[in-house]
Amino acid sequence: MLDSILGSLRVVALATKTDFRSVTSREVALFEGPMGWGEFCPFLEYSYSESVPWLTSAIEAAFVPAPPGFRQEIAVNATLPALDNAQDIQGLLDSYPGCTVIKVKVGGDRVKDMERLGIIRSLRPDAKIRIDVNGLWSVDEAASFLNTVGDIEYAEQPCATVEELRELKKRTHVKIVGDEVIRKAKDPFALDLSEAVDIVMLKVAPLGGITRAIEIAQHHNLPVVVSSALESAVGISYGLKLASALPTLEFACGLGTGSLLAVDVAQLPIINGMIAVSDVRPDNSVLNKLAVSNERLNWWKNRLRMTWNAGAESFVQERGWSA
Numbered sequence: 462m463l464d465s466i467l468g469s470l471r472v473v474a475l476a477t478k479t480d481f482r483s484v485t486s487r488e489v490a491l492f493e494g495p496m497g498w499g500e501f502c503p504f505l506e507y508s509y510s511e512s513v514p515w516l517t518s519a520i521e522a523a524f525v526p527a528p529p530g531f532r533q534e535i536a537v538n539a540t541l542p543a544l545d546n547a548q549d550i551q552g553l554l555d556s557y558p559g560c561t562v563i564k565v566k567v568g569g570d571r572v573k574d575m576e577r578l579g580i581i582r583s584l585r586p587d588a589k590i591r592i593d594v595n596g597l598w599s600v601d602e603a604a605s606f607l608n609t610v611g612d613i614e615y616a617e618q619p620c621a622t623v624e625e626l627r628e629l630k631k632r633t634h635v636k637i638v639g640d641e642v643i644r645k646a647k648d649p650f651a652l653d654l655s656e657a658v659d660i661v662m663l664k665v666a667p668l669g670g671i672t673r674a675i676e677i678a679q680h681h682n683l684p685v686v687v688s689s690a691l692e693s694a695v696g697i698s699y700g701l702k703l704a705s706a707l708p709t710l711e712f713a714c715g716l717g718t719g720s721l722l723a724v725d726v727a728q729l730p731i732i733n734g735m736i737a738v739s740d741v742r743p744d745n746s747v748l749n750k751l752a753v754s755n756e757r758l759n760w761w762k763n764r765l766r767m768t769w770n771a772g773a774e775s776f777v778q779e780r781g782w783s784a
């Protein structure tokens with residue numbers, strides 16, 4: 462299987478429209494298997510062992526038939542980085558046509574965070590707003606912000622640890638979504654999320670694929686929301702399949718992030734706030750145009766090999782997946 466993956470491997474660099482969590486060019490590795498394309502795209506600083514689920518997700522996409530879906534179109538939210546300029550915010554919001562839920566990054570400067578929310582509310586008074594803090598706040602900071610911010614749908618990972626989230630829940634009525642606490646856990650099945658998290662974030666790549674993401678959701682038996690990790694259209698299409706495979710889906714999904722990219726390997730248009738579930742097969746000419754240097758391609762090949770050896774191979778064997 463490894464040889465077949467490396468044989469079809471393409472690596473592309475996708476420029477982003479704005480700085481998103483310090484990423485201005487997103488490198489992703491794509492390969493093709495009998496079931497279609499898979500995307501291996503851990504952020505560059507991730508270790509080999511941390512990259513294992515990202516590789517098993519890509520392998521599942523390329524080699525394992527996707528489970529049957531419950532829906533053909535997925536409602537998505539607008540995702541906004543920590544922009545402060547009203548014109549920039551408006552420009553980006555306009556690239557999410559029909560989206561009525563807006564997720565915004567906060568957790569830096571409190572005054573700027575509140576101003577950003579104020580701008581969004583004045584531009585889109587009817588939108589639901591959710592915030593993503595990426596674990597940056599202490600319990601006190603989180604409680605104070607959440608109890609003065611006004612109406613929001615939920616707060617994603619306001620504090621870093623399960624213990625802090627549990628403490629915070631005693632001090633606010635705002636719903637709490639667990640993201641990093643689950644996807645960065647050594648064993649997401651060993652976590653006790655009771656009284657700490659109201660909703661589980663499912664991201665197909667960092668959780669190791671559709672099957673394992675659904676197993677994690679079933680294990681914790683909490684409502685889920687599906688999101689992504691700044692993937693190309695190939696990775697996003699797999700997130701859409703995860704969203705489609707869930708029996709209940711009550712929240713708009715963070716799968717509209719193609720709007721943050723200046724270029725992509727294929728188009729997954731947002732129409733009336735929805736994206737259609739589809740197989741994405743990128744054009745060879747597009748892959749050529751966006752290809753990285755040979756040096757970067759070799760870096761990714763080595764990374765993929767090392768990640769295979771760090772645990773992806775044994776996961777694939779355990780699951781009985783074959784080429």
Ligand SMILES: [Mg+2]
Nearest residue numbers: 593617618640
């Ligand atoms: Mg998050």
